[in-house]
Amino acid sequence: MDNTNIVKGYYKPSVLEKFENALNDAYAEVAANPSMAPIISNRNSKMGEIASVSLLPFLTCPARCSESCGPFCYAAKIANLRPNVLRSYAINTILARDLPYRYWNAVSEAVKMVRYFRFHVSGDILNQNYLDYMVKCAKDNPHCDMLVFTKRYELINKYIRDVGEIPMNLHILFSGWTNLVPDNPYHFPETNVIPHGELPKPEWKMCGGNCFNCACRGVGCWQAKSGDTIAFPQH
Secondary structure, three states: OOHHHOOOOOOOHHHHHHHHHHHHHHHHHHHHOOOOOOOOEOOEOOOEOOEEEOOOOOOOOOHHHHHOOHHHOHHHHHHHHOHHHHHHHHHHHHHHHHOHHHHHHHHHHHHHOOOEEEEOOOOOOOOHHHHHHHHHHHHHOOOOEEEEEEOOHHHHHHHHHHOOOOOOOEEEEEEOEOOEOOOOOOOOOEEEEEOOOOOOOOOOEEOOOOHHHHHHHOOHHHHOOOOOEEEEEOO
16 A cells, blocks of 8 residues: 555544554455455445445545544544444455456446446545546446545546546546645536534535435436535534
8 A cells, every 4th residue: 555645643543553454454355365356335324225335544545634534534433433344445445456357347247237336435546547447437337327526636637637538427526625625627526514513605505415315316416517516514
């Protein structure tokens, strides 16, 4: 794992050590099991009936998270509290990093079976190669709308600059925070957080609270357009 993504100052060192140990355990488990596939969730309480794949928080997130969402990361809290969740995130991270063909073959097979799919309830786009696979997955599965929130703005911007347009069914939102303004020259829709005790800006659109409901209604993040900001209450 690229250690530049491991920022020691924005969460308890003991938790980061726990996540790094989980990554090492996952490496051994994957090495011992040649048929190990990524663990794909079929639903959760916030998203409803939306399939998703996730990676380890912090260890796959950009360094800019250290002074923005890091101290409030709900994915890290869940992973810290639930060993099975931490294990699944760690296994997925090892497969995505070290065995991308196995990882993406399994993700593509899952995507073939669903109408909606979300990348990264936890974690973020690993690198440019990972983004290329995401784009290919979207192109190969035009029936499926895919949603991803990211703080890896530079990867998306480089892809647009060097390659061209993102497929229409890959809905990318640039995640902001109260003290983090996305680098967004190509005007992707954005998200932002509403801190406790504060009100959203009048022009912001509020998160509907359930990804599946919004997807079925054709609203919210799934239909966000250039200039839109979707607002989420702070977890």
